[in-house]
Amino acid sequence: MVSINYYLGLAIILFTIGALGVLIRRNAIIVFMSVELMLNAANLAFVAFARYWQSMNGQIFVFFIMTVAAAEVAIGLALIVTIFRSKASIDVDQMNSLKG
Amino acid sequence: MVLNEATTGGFFYLVPFVVFFPILGLLINMVIGGKLGEKATGTVACLASGLSFVVAVLLGIALIGRPEGLVVSYLDWITLGSLQLDWAFRVDTLSVTMMLVVGGVGTLIHIYAVGYMHEDVRHHSDPGRFSRFFIYFNLFIAAMMVLVSANNYIMLFVGWEGVGLCSYLLIGFWYEKGKDGIGNAQAGKKAFITNRVGDFGFLIAAFLMFKFFQPLAENGVFSFDFDSVASIAPQVAPSVILAITLFMLLGVTGKSAQLPLYVWLPDAMAGPTPVSALIHAATMVTAGVYLVARSYALYSLVPVAQNWVAIIGAVTALFAATIAVAQFDIKKVLAYSTISQLGFMVAAVGMGAFVAGMFHLVMHAFFKALLFLSSGSVIQGLERGQHHVEHDPVLHKKMKHEIHFDPQDMRNMGGVRHKMKTTFWVYLIGALALAGIFPLAGFWSKDEILAEASILNPTIYWILVVAAFFTAFYMGRQVLMVFFGESRSEPATHAKESPAVMTIPLIILAFLSIVGGFLNFPTTLTFGTWLEHTIQVAGEALGEHAAAGSEFNWIVIIISTVLALSGITLAWYLYIRRFEDMKLLPSNKRADDPLRSILGPVFTLLENKYWVDELYGYIIIKPYQWLSKFLAEKIDWEFWHDFFHDRILLRSFNTITRFLSGPVDLGIIDGIANFLGDGFKELAAQMRKLQTGFVRNYALSIFIGVVFIIGYLIIRLG
Numbered sequence: 179m180v181s182i183n184y185y186l187g188l189a190i191i192l193f194t195i196g197a198l199g200v201l202i203r204r205n206a207i208i209v210f211m212s213v214e215l216m217l218n219a220a221n222l223a224f225v226a227f228a229r230y231w232q233s234m235n236g237q238i239f240v241f242f243i244m245t246v247a248a249a250e251v252a253i254g255l256a257l258i259v260t261i262f263r264s265k266a267s268i269d270v271d272q273m274n275s276l277k278g
Numbered sequence: 279m280v281l282n283e284a285t286t287g288g289f290f291y292l293v294p295f296v297v298f299f300p301i302l303g304l305l306i307n308m309v310i311g312g313k314l315g316e317k318a319t320g321t322v323a324c325l326a327s328g329l330s331f332v333v334a335v336l337l338g339i340a341l342i343g344r345p346e347g348l349v350v351s352y353l354d355w356i357t358l359g360s361l362q363l364d365w366a367f368r369v370d371t372l373s374v375t376m377m378l379v380v381g382g383v384g385t386l387i388h389i390y391a392v393g394y395m396h397e398d399v400r401h402h403s404d405p406g407r408f409s410r411f412f413i414y415f416n417l418f419i420a421a422m423m424v425l426v427s428a429n430n431y432i433m434l435f436v437g438w439e440g441v442g443l444c445s446y447l448l449i450g451f452w453y454e455k456g457k458d459g460i461g462n463a464q465a466g467k468k469a470f471i472t473n474r475v476g477d478f479g480f481l482i483a484a485f486l487m488f489k490f491f492q493p494l495a496e497n498g499v500f501s502f503d504f505d506s507v508a509s510i511a512p513q514v515a516p517s518v519i520l521a522i523t524l525f526m527l528l529g530v531t532g533k534s535a536q537l538p539l540y541v542w543l544p545d546a547m548a549g550p551t552p553v554s555a556l557i558h559a560a561t562m563v564t565a566g567v568y569l570v571a572r573s574y575a576l577y578s579l580v581p582v583a584q585n586w587v588a589i590i591g592a593v594t595a596l597f598a599a600t601i602a603v604a605q606f607d608i609k610k611v612l613a614y615s616t617i618s619q620l621g622f623m624v625a626a627v628g629m630g631a632f633v634a635g636m637f638h639l640v641m642h643a644f645f646k647a648l649l650f651l652s653s654g655s656v657i658q659g660l661e662r663g664q665h666h667v668e669h670d671p672v673l674h675k676k677m678k679h680e681i682h683f684d685p686q687d688m689r690n691m692g693g694v695r696h697k698m699k700t701t702f703w704v705y706l707i708g709a710l711a712l713a714g715i716f717p718l719a720g721f722w723s724k725d726e727i728l729a730e731a732s733i734l735n736p737t738i739y740w741i742l743v744v745a746a747f748f749t750a751f752y753m754g755r756q757v758l759m760v761f762f763g764e765s766r767s768e769p770a771t772h773a774k775e776s777p778a779v780m781t782i783p784l785i786i787l788a789f790l791s792i793v794g795g796f797l798n799f800p801t802t803l804t805f806g807t808w809l810e811h812t813i814q815v816a817g818e819a820l821g822e823h824a825a826a827g828s829e830f831n832w833i834v835i836i837i838s839t840v841l842a843l844s845g846i847t848l849a850w851y852l853y854i855r856r857f858e859d860m861k862l863l864p865s866n867k868r869a870d871d872p873l874r875s876i877l878g879p880v881f882t883l884l885e886n887k888y889w890v891d892e893l894y895g896y897i898i899i900k901p902y903q904w905l906s907k908f909l910a911e912k913i914d915w916e917f918w919h920d921f922f923h924d925r926i927l928l929r930s931f932n933t934i935t936r937f938l939s940g941p942v943d944l945g946i947i948d949g950i951a952n953f954l955g956d957g958f959k960e961l962a963a964q965m966r967k968l969q970t971g972f973v974r975n976y977a978l979s980i981f982i983g984v985v986f987i988i989g990y991l992i993i994r995l996g
Contacts, residue, residue: 200981201974201977201978270973271974274972274973276969277969277970277971277972
């Protein structure tokens with residue numbers, strides 16, 4: 179079979195890309211996509227380990243993650259729509275009202 | 279408690295009441311006196327004094343059954359280690375004699391004063407002050423009773439100072455009147471301060487007594503009482519006893535107005551006449567004589583001190599008698615006469631003739647009180663005449679427009695015997711008694727002193743004899759100037775007699791002045807034996823006294839009678855015959871007194887009392903006032919206040935305060951506070967830079983944090 183390392187390696191790469199995406203991209207939707215990418219990387223890791231340890235726990239936890247990701251996207255997109263309505267832009271750099 | 283013992287133990291235990299009745303009287307008058315009216319106030323005061331006298335009589339009766347007397351202890355006053363003072367009353371023949379005099383003469387004077395003060399408060403326009411007089415008067419009786427009934431020197435001193443206080447209060451009774459509006463107050467002050475010098479002597483004597491007697495006392499506890507002093511005294515060094523007696527003599531000269539502290543008594547005449555009668559003739563001034571008699575145990579051990587006492591007494595007697603010859607104020611003559619007679623008494627007790635001295639004290643109380651009260655009657659008679667003249671339009675014009683008519687000046691009197699008959703007769707009796715004319719009281723007592731002196735100390739005898747001559751002369755002068763001849767002023771022509779409340783005590787005192795002498799008639803010596811239960815003089819002298827007193831010493835009697843009669847005759851010659859002749863001269867060349875034209879400058883010397891007051895003022899008072907002024911102005915005000923307080927203290931204090939409030943408070947403390955505040959602000963400003971509002975920065979910091987945590991966990995747990 180394919181060694182788990184490769185699955186984990188893929189997960190890591192996906193996670194890194196997602197993290198960098200959160201940090202670097204300006205567009206809010208792209209940031210959300212990157213967050214989803216991170217979450218999915220985590221899903222992949224969970225499933226890989228579930229296969230490795232021959233246990234169902236990992237796969238069950240993927241369900242939880244998916245549920246949370248879905249809920250989070252719903253709310254996040256709602257927030258972005260609201261922000262767009264007030265600021266006419268979804269550039270995260272422009273959302274600096276908390277500047278001290 | 280006291281009354282129960284009184285019925286079982288005899289009247290001795292009533293003795294606290296001699297003090298309590300007057301105190302009760304004064305308290306009643308203090309509380310409701312003003313509202314009760316004059317009659318009630320006077321009655322309360324007279325009753326208080328009268329009941330005190332009744333108790334004294336009962337004590338006398340008790341003493342007849344038990345002549346050695348009794349000490350009635352009342353309460354423990356001060357217990358302080360080696361000092362034990364009790365409030366204890368001594369009932370023996372000497373103290374009861376004094377109590378009877380104070381109570382008896384005091385009550386008569388109280389009755390007289392009711393009438394006198396009734397007119398006096400109206401004369402000075404302050405009827406409300408009537409009750410205050412009787413409060414002070416009762417207080418005096420209380421204090422004097424404490425003095426004479428005391429069983430120890432300190433309780434005696436309490437009474438001593440109490441009577442000094444009452445003297446001050448009563449002399450300055452009309453405190454806003456007198457010369458320049460403060461004369462009476464100044465006279466009171468003079469009396470009190472001069473007495474204080476005497477009190478200083480008394481206190482030094484008491485302190486010396488404690489220091490030297492206390493180690494020898496029973497259990498080392500000394501109580502100042504007369505019995506223990508008498509028993510310890512022989513064991514103490516004679517020089518100490520000499521010091522004690524001489525300091526005590528200073529106290530006696532202060533209280534009994536002897537040289538050199540007599541100067542307050544003539545000024546004390548500023549008080550109302552009953553005051554002069556009671557305090558400055560009959561009772562307070564005799565306290566010194568009483569003290570010497572009481573301290574016979576001490577004085578008999580030191581003949582030197584006794585000599586000093588006698589010399590001071592005799593010299594004072596002569597000195598004051600000469601001054602009295604040239605005085606014009608009716609009360610001043612009597613004042614100097616009192617000083618002179620006190621000199622007789624002091625000389626007597628100084629020579630060891632205690633019985634003679636005390637006998638003269640009692641007789642003198644009678645006739646001197648009589649003379650003072652009658653002079654008050656004369657003065658008020660003249661004031662009534664003045665009032666009559668001022669309110670009668672015709673007479674008012676006749677009277678020369680004098681700004682100050684002095685009703686006490688004898689030059690304004692004359693012929694008063696026609697207008698004031700009762701006063702005249704009692705005054706005459708008093709004057710003859712004082713001059714020592716047989717068979718009135720003064721004859722017996724003065725002659726007994728002279729008889730003792732002729733045996734014990736001839737120098738003193740001759741001094742006293744000359745003084746006796748002058749006594750007769752000045753009393754004759756006074757009686758003739760006041761009552762005889764023609765009236766020299768309008769008020770004197772219209773003088774009016776005094777009411778019965780005043781004349782009846784005078785008549786009683788006159789009666790006592792006539793019969794009093796038989797109290798110590800030379801062969802029966804009732805008074806002598808009475809007193810000798812208390813004053814046991816050393817055996818030898820006693821034998822001599824018995825010899826001297828128990829028979830008539832005819833030479834002394836003849837000499838003194840001849841001198842008295844010649845004094846009176848000389849006075850008659852000068853003041854009746856010469857006076858008439860002088861009237862023929864024109865008024866500007868006419869001297870006011872025949873003696874002035876005879877004696878000239880000597881008369882002026884006597885009239886000005888040898889300028890002793892001025893001398894004291896120059897030597898003592900002016901330097902003292904200069905010193906006070908110096909201390910007050912230069913030292914206290916200028917140096918202490920201006921320089922030290924204002925410049926040094928205040929300025930340095932202000933500088934320190936300014937320093938503390940400026941550089942320290944504002945600079946340092948505020949600086950620290952501000953520094954802290956600013957520091958935090960800077961910190962906050964720096965930390966605010968973290969809050970960029972930049973979402974990506976927040977995300978980055980979360981990311982870095984997660985990395986660190988996971989890294990830490992891997993390393994630690996890996």
